[in-house]
Amino acid sequence: MVVIEGGEARGGKWEVGSLFVYPSFSIVPGLQRGRPQSTKAAMNTRHVFLALCALPCLAQAANTGSPFYGDPPDAHHPWAVHDQNRPQPVRVEPGTFSTQEQPGKPPSDAIVLFGGQASDLDKWQADKKPAEPTKWEVKDGILQCVPKSGYIRTKEEFADCQLHVEWSEPADISGESQGRGNSGVFLMGHLEVQVLDNYNNPTYADGFAASLYGVNPPMANPLRKPGEWQVYDIVFRKPVYKDGKELDAGYMTVFSNGVLVQDHTPLEGPGGHHNRSKTGPFPEKGPLKLQDHGNPVRFRNIWYRPLPKRTIEGATEGALSEEATNAKRAEIAETVRADAAKLEGNAKTLRQLESLVYATDAATLKEATGSVEAFVAAVKALPADKLGSKKSDIMTFHNALQYLTKAKDLPADFGATNELADIVKTQGWDKKK
């Protein structure tokens, strides 16, 4: 049996050595193991029968979509393009949008911090040490700041999140600039997204409603009239530091009444009044705070969704370092091999070949290439008038071998690849219609 000898794994790829007659492995597991022989001699009647019996399995594999289709993994992308192995997105039941008359429903995975119940106040406390119950009030499903009672903070602490907050200014206009309907949403207890009645009320731009207070003004003013409900949707990522070095400044994206007003704005530390904020690490988690600035601002429908880690924190989506990519590719290959072990016949072989897309493995390569040779031999043993009935299966293997060869996951001179290509060409199946 002709296989490749002298190859070795380098950087997750198989590099070809030279051709040898492989001493011992069976084209059908369990058969003739340990007996060196030519491919032709090995293809006894039983082999042909078993290899062809496995052909129907290909139809099932094809139903899941071809794994040998999009560009293969590379040094910074562990997943092939359109990879069927990539986990499906987690199902989330969407919520509903709010109206002025009533708040919408949060998505199914949201953690509700205030949903209109008086008991929701138990999730909050006065922002004091030691903590004590807040004097803010819940009336008619609305949380209202009681001026001079102090900030409130959630008992729960969290960091990176999608945050939804609705707020409403007093309809009876009072004060000006920073004195008109001032409150604030403080991510992790530090960074304020300003709440202010700026419907018709100029103030300094970096203190405007939806500003990152003291850091960055909003890009627009889409506020509604005081008395109406305003909606903030915020995406918050905290700074990431390692060994004192900043890996990611952190950032904030804010939609105000559905209008983008902060576009991935880099953080500059915790923000603040009067003094320029300085970059630096944040704690792991912190509470959400709402500000008492002396105005009876109202809130409703407050919820958040925790966000997954970024790649810089170890997540494996997106472009990765070579080290992280190789680790993930090895993990994917192992998962695919484990799945292959549950299959039989050609479906197993195809899955084994698929694992080689991610990382080479000598035992898998040996078994899969042996099985491929058995398949090709079985096909070649068919009467000419039966070949057409196996076209789909032949093309599946042909495409797989072409893909793997192009990606250098199989040796360029693997004989079965060329033998199948010859069959495809002779039959005219390589011609595009």
Ligand code: MG
């Ligand atoms: Mg404020």
